[in-house]
Amino acid sequence: MNINVNYSGDYSQLVTPEVKNRLNAIHEGIHTKSAAGADFLGWVDWPGNMSNEFLQDIQNTAEQVRSTSDVLVVIGIGGSYLGSKAVIEALSTPFETKEGLEVIFAGQMVSGEYLKQLMSYLDGKEVSLNVISKSGKTTEPALAFRFLQQYMEKRYGEQATSRIIVTTDEEKGALLSLAIEKGYKRYVVPNDIGGRYSVFTAVGLLPIAAAGYDIAKLMGGATKAQEEFNLVDPTTNSAIQYAIIRKHLYDAGYPVEIMATFDEKLRYIQEWWKQLFGESEGKEGKGIFPASVVYSTDLHSLGQYIQDGKRMLFETFLTVEKANDDLTVFEAENDGDELNYLSGLTLHEFNHACHEATASAHLDGGVPQVSLTIEQIDEEHIGHLLYFYMISCAYSAYLLDINPFDQPGVEDYKNNIFKILKKPGY
Numbered sequence: 001m002n003i004n005v006n007y008s009g010d011y012s013q014l015v016t017p018e019v020k021n022r023l024n025a026i027h028e029g030i031h032t033k034s035a036a037g038a039d040f041l042g043w044v045d046w047p048g049n050m051s052n053e054f055l056q057d058i059q060n061t062a063e064q065v066r067s068t069s070d071v072l073v074v075i076g077i078g079g080s081y082l083g084s085k086a087v088i089e090a091l092s093t094p095f096e097t098k099e100g101l102e103v104i105f106a107g108q109m110v111s112g113e114y115l116k117q118l119m120s121y122l123d124g125k126e127v128s129l130n131v132i133s134k135s136g137k138t139t140e141p142a143l144a145f146r147f148l149q150q151y152m153e154k155r156y157g158e159q160a161t162s163r164i165i166v167t168t169d170e171e172k173g174a175l176l177s178l179a180i181e182k183g184y185k186r187y188v189v190p191n192d193i194g195g196r197y198s199v200f201t202a203v204g205l206l207p208i209a210a211a212g213y214d215i216a217k218l219m220g221g222a223t224k225a226q227e228e229f230n231l232v233d234p235t236t237n238s239a240i241q242y243a244i245i246r247k248h249l250y251d252a253g254y255p256v257e258i259m260a261t262f263d264e265k266l267r268y269i270q271e272w273w274k275q276l277f278g279e280s281e282g283k284e285g286k287g288i289f290p291a292s293v294v295y296s297t298d299l300h301s302l303g304q305y306i307q308d309g310k311r312m313l314f315e316t317f318l319t320v321e322k323a324n325d326d327l328t329v330f331e332a333e334n335d336g337d338e339l340n341y342l343s344g345l346t347l348h349e350f351n352h353a354c355h356e357a358t359a360s361a362h363l364d365g366g367v368p369q370v371s372l373t374i375e376q377i378d379e380e381h382i383g384h385l386l387y388f389y390m391i392s393c394a395y396s397a398y399l400l401d402i403n404p405f406d407q408p409g410v411e412d413y414k415n416n417i418f419k420i421l422k423k424p425g426y
């Protein structure tokens with residue numbers, strides 16, 4: 001299993017002795033846990049170290065939820081929802097009538113309308129809740145939980161307790177106190193793993209397993225990636241290659257990266273990637289701004305800007321080699337739509353051609369190109385891809401001399417809200 005990285009420039013020119021030394025130092029810092037933010041490097045060895053008992057326990061809980069519920073409402077924001085949302089969206093089939101369990105997210109934004117409509121949708125269905133917050137005090141999911149907990153208690157009385165699962169810190173936070181007081185089943189977000197790096201902990205695994213996907217395969221892919229991207233070799237390690245190219249383009253005057261995909265199913269992988277890279281790197285007046293587009297859709301909205309607008313963008317295509325399913329263009333009798341020249345072409349092949357055409361047009365327009373290719377979309381490859389991004393992001397942030405694992409800037413809006421809404425103490 002590999003992720004192919006292709007760059008429109010001359011990659012070999014980027015791997016200078018200075019860059020190699022820097023990479024060796026970063027590698028050493030990560031693996032001896034001496035790098036900046038080292039207290040949050042627990043995710044690096046997590047896939048390989050995860051015990052079968054833990055995986056089994058998550059699977060059992062997921063099975064229990066599936067056997068008693070039609071819907072699992074997952075409450076969380078940022079890293080507490082994007083990982084599972086991304087994996088579930090990538091693996092699920094659109095238009096499928098859900099036979100098993102439906103996973104619905106809440107608390108990722110604040111809307112009374114959404115919550116009211118959600119609660120009416122839940123009426124008549126069997127429901128479980130998984131509320132996820134590492135800090136246990138993030139206002140948006142806490143607000144959603146206040147309403148949904150009340151809903152569950154009204155519907156199920158004392159039985160609500162067995163339908164609510166809390167994923168939070170082991171030692172602190174309002175959510176932990178609540179969980180202890182009510183006797184909810186609990187999963188721990190490890191101390192040394194931050195929210196945006198937590199997809200392979202209970203934070204991501206429980207909702208993914210409850211949705212019916214194979215978390216053992218997902219972790220298998222992540223474990224392979226952990227082994228594969230462990231060697232600090234810029235000629236073979238594609239996670240390091242991606243980080244080197246990004247740093248080069250940033251220094252060359254391209255502070256915005258657009259992640260482009262031709263696969264609608266990867267839209268939330270892009271959203272997860274945006275938090276991962278944006279929150280890890282955007283500090284101290286530095287960092288690449290991560291943006292995303294889904295093609296062909298956005299070729300007909302943002303394509304003009306990318307081709308011809310202010311030159312500050314580079315574009316990273318996330319492409320998939322093999323389609324899980326496909327259609328072949330057939331010969332029409334009268335060729336009224338003039339598409340017979342495409343007959344015999346699969347729609348996946350059309351997207352390949354569209355990728356080539358778009359990359360070359362945008363390159364001519366002054367947009368440097370990177371492409372990341374995965375073999376296919378399934379649990380194993382997605383697990384592999386997510387780990388690839390996480391380790392690459394750590395290298396990328398360290399190359400910018402940024403601690404990838406804090407997010408001090410997010411506190412500013414929170415403090416302002418507390419002041420505006422007169423939270424005691426603010």
Ligand SMILES: O=P(O)(O)OC[C@H]1O[C@](O)(CO)[C@@H](O)[C@@H]1O
Pocket residue numbers: 077078079080132133134135136137138141195196279407410
């Ligand atoms: O899991 P928590 O503590 O509710 O935090 C949710 C998100 O909020 C942040 O702390 C700030 O956006 C993220 O880093 C995190 O993923």
